Amino acid sequence: MQQIRPVSTSTLLPDSQSFRISEVRISDKPLHLQAIQDRANNVWRRLDSVSNSNFCRGGACPALLNPAANIQAGQAPPLLFLLFFFIILAGCTKTQPPPKTQTTSIRHIYLITIDTLRPDALSIYGGKTTTPFFDEFAKQSVVFDHAFTCAPITLPAHTSLLTGLYPQRHGVRNNGTFRAPDSLNLISEIAKENGFATAAIIGGFPLTAQFGLNQGFDLYDDHFSQAPSPAGTFSYSERNAEQVRLAAQTWIQQQKHPFFIWMHFFDPHHPYLEHGMQNVAPYQQEVLYVDQQLKLFFDFLKQNKLDQDALVVITADHGEAFGEHGEVSHSLFVYNTTLRIPLLIHGPGLAPGRRTQIVRIIDLAPTILDFMQWKPKSGFDGVTLSNVLKQTNWKPVDAYAESFAPAIDFGWSPLRSIQDAKGKYIEATHREFYDLNHDPEEKENRIKTAAFREYEQKLHRLGQTPSVTPTHTLTPEDRDRLESFGYFSSAPTKFTKDAPDPKDKVAIAREIAELSMSPSTLPEKAHAYAKIVQQDPSNPLLLLRYAEILLKMKQYKEAEQTFQHVLDLEYPSAAAYNGLATVYFSRNDLNRAQQMLKQAEGLHLADGETYYNLGEFALAAGNPDGASTYYEHSMQFGFLPAFYKAAQLKELGGGIQDGIQILQKAEQTAPSDAQVNNEIGLLYFRHAKWDDAVAEFKKALAKNPQDASAYYNMGLAFYRAGRNPEAKQSLEEFLRLAPAEWKQQRFAAHETLSHL
Secondary structure, three states: OOOOOOOOHHHHHHOOOOOOHHHHHHHOOOOOHHHHHHHHHHHHHHHHHHOOOOOOOHHHOOHHHHHOOOOOOOOOOOOOOOOOOOOOOOOOOOOOOOOOOOOOOOOOOEEEEOOOOOOHOOOOOOOOOOHHHHHHHHHHEEEEEEOOOOOOHHHHHHHHHHHHHHHHHHOOOOOOOOOOOOOOHHHHHHHOOOEEEEEEEOOOOHHHHHOOOOOOOOEEOOOOOOOOOOOOOOOOOOOOHHHHHHHHHHHHHHHOOOEEEEEEEOOOOOOOOOOOOOOOOOOHHHHHHHHHHHHHHHHHHOOOOOOEEHHHEEEEOOOEEEOOHHHHOOOOOOHHHHEEEEEEEEOOOOEEEEEEEEEHHHHHHHHHHHHHHOOOOOOOOOOOOOOHHHHOOOOOOOOOEEEOOOHHHOOOOOOEEEOOOOOEEEEEEOOOOEEOOOOOOOOOOOOOOOOOOHHHHHHOOOOOOOOOOOOOOOOOHHHHHHHOOOOOOOOOEEEEOOOOOOHHHHHHHHHHHHOOOOOHHHHHHHHHHHHHHHHOOOHHHHHHHHHHHHHHHOOHHHHHHHHHHHHOOOOHHHHHHHHHHHHHHOOOOOHHHHHHHHHHHHHHOOOOHHHHHHHHHHHOOOOHHHHHHHHHHHOOOOOOOHHHHHHHHHHHHHHHHHHHHHHHHHHHHHOOOOHHHHHHHHHHHOOOHHHHHHHHHHHHHHHHHHHHHHHHHHHHHHHOOOOHHHHHHHHHHHHOOOOOHHHHHHHHHHHHHOOO
16 A cells, blocks of 8 residues: 655645755745755655655655556555745743742733834823723723833834843844844743743734743743735734734633733734724724723623732833824834833732823833842843832933834934933934923924933943844745834844934835835835835845845846845845845756855855755755754754754654654744644654654644644544544545645545545
C-alpha cells in the first residue's frame, strides 16, 4: 500500500517547491529553481530514510502534480508532505519562580488599553458624542486630564506601559522590526511571581507575541484572522471588541485564584469599521462600539461579583490625528494630538475625582506595583501615582516623548520632546517650543523668543540615541499586515543632524498614510509610489518600498534598477541585498544571487531572511553543517522557517529528540501559532508515533479551529493508527473547511475515505 503523507497550506501554493531561495519574499507564488531543487533533494532523501515513509518533496514527487498517478486498486492515495513556511512570528516566555503570597486585598487587576483613543472622543473629556460607559465609570474613578504617552506608536507605548521604562531604556523604538527583550521585567511577570494568574487578550497584529510582550503571561491570546483581503492587504489582522470581551470572559470564568488580565482593544485604530450608527464618523463609531462592549464586560463582572476587590486601569497607547498639523493617523509627529491619552483608575480606597497634574504612561507600572505592595525587580523611569491619587504631596514631573518612525520609516529626522505644565520643546532638524499656557494646540512656534534652554538640557540629560538597529525580521506576509495599519519596517538607521524635518515632508507622509489606509491593488500601489518617489528621488526607504512592490509584481528589471539605486545611495539595508538576490534567482543566476546575500553578511547587514537563504544555498550544495549554522543565525532574529529547517537537520543527524527540542524552541517563540504544533505533529508522524502526532494536531486545532491542514494531518495519523472512525471524522471536517482550489488534497481525502 502507498504510504499516507500529511499536507499543509504551504504545499497548496501554486507550483510550490520544497527549496527555493527567498521563497518567503513572494507571498503570492513562490519562485522556482530546479537546479537547486535537485541538489537539495539529495540531502532530503537522507532525511526521508529516517521514517518508513517516502515523503513527497515539491516538484521531485510526481504525485504532487498528479495525486492519482500512483494509486493502485485497493490502495490509499499518496498525500502531500508538510513544508515549513509562511508562519506568524511570536515572542518568547520566561521560566517563572514559585508563586508568592499576595500582600493586599485586591484579587483582580484589569488593565484595559484602547488603541488609538483620543481623549476628546469621550464625552468625559469634552467629546461631542456621548460615551455612556465612560460617563458612568468616571463617576467611580480617578480621571486624569493630562496623561501622556511616550511614543505615538503601538508597540513602544505598550512596552513602556508594561515596564515603566522610556523607549531608550527598553529598546523598542518602532513597530514590526523591534522586539521587547527577554531581559525586561514586565508587570505580568511580577504579578505571576506573586501568585496571580495572568492573561492577555490582544486585539491587533502589532502586539502579537512575536514582538515580546507575552513575557509572564499564562495565556497570551493573540489569535485572529490573518487572511489577506481581496485587494492584497491584510486588513483583517485584528479582532473586534466583542471577540476580545468574550475571550476575556471565558478565561476569567475559569479562574479560581487572583488574576491579572490585560485586554487590548484595537477597534479605533485604522482601518475604521462602521457599526450602523447614523451621522457618526467611522472612527467615532469604533469608539462607541468599544464603549458598548466595555459596558457588557463590566456588567459581566458585576453579575459574577468580580468587580469587587479589583484594581482597574483604563487608558490608551496614543491618540489619532485627523489633519492637525497636516498629520493623518499617528507616529509622524509628537504633538499632543497624538501624545495625550485618556486615563481612569478605579480601586479600593480611591475617592473619585479629576486630577489635572501631568502624568505619564510610564507611571502606570510602578503605580500598580505600589498599589499591590509588590517589590519591583529593577528601577523604573516612571513613578508611582499614589500621592496624586490620594491628593497628597506630589512632585511635578516632566513628560518625555519620541517618535523615531520618521527616521526609521522614511529617513527623516527623529523627533524627541519634553514638556511640563508650562511649555514644550521638540528636538528636530527645525526645533520647536510652545507656550502651553497660551497655546495648548501648539500652533505658534516660539523657538526664537522663548527661554527653551532649560527644556533642551532636560532632554539631553535623558541621553542621546545616535542610531537604532532593528532586532526582529518580519516575513513578507507580516510586513503587509503591518503596512495595512499604516506602519512600515526598515533597516538599521543612523541619525544625522541634516536629515529632512518631517514637517517639511508632511505632504509625502500624508500621501503614504492615505495609500496605506485605503484598499489598493499592487498596480495601484506601484503607480502611487512612482509618483511619491519622484518627489523625493534620493530617499532610500521610499525606493525600497517601491522596489518591494515591483518585486511582488514580478517586474524584475524595474525592481533590480530600484534596489541598485538604494545600494548606490549607500543605505545600510539587508532588504536591498535580499531583493536583488531574489531578482537574480528569478533569472536562474545563482552565483549573483548568492553573492548578494554574502555581501550583506560581509557588511554585517544580514537579517533573518538573509541567513535563512544562505542556509538554503549551503543545503543545496550538500553542506548541512553550514546550513545549520546559517539557520541558527536566522533563528536569532525570530525567523520561524529557519526553526523548521534546523529541526529537520537535527532530526536527520540525531533522531527524533533533537528535532523536537528545536521545535519546542519554535513553540516558545510562537506560543499562539497553530502551525508550530502542526510541525511537531509531523515530526512524530514521520516516526510513526501516532498518538503523539494526534495530540499535537489537536493542540493546533485548539489554537485555530479552522486549520484545515491540521484536520487533514490528524485524519492521516488516525488512519495509520487504525482508528478509522476518528480518521473519517477528521477527513470529513477537512473537506468541509478546505477551499475548492485545494483540488489535489481534496481528491486524496476522498480517496482515503473510500477505503475506510
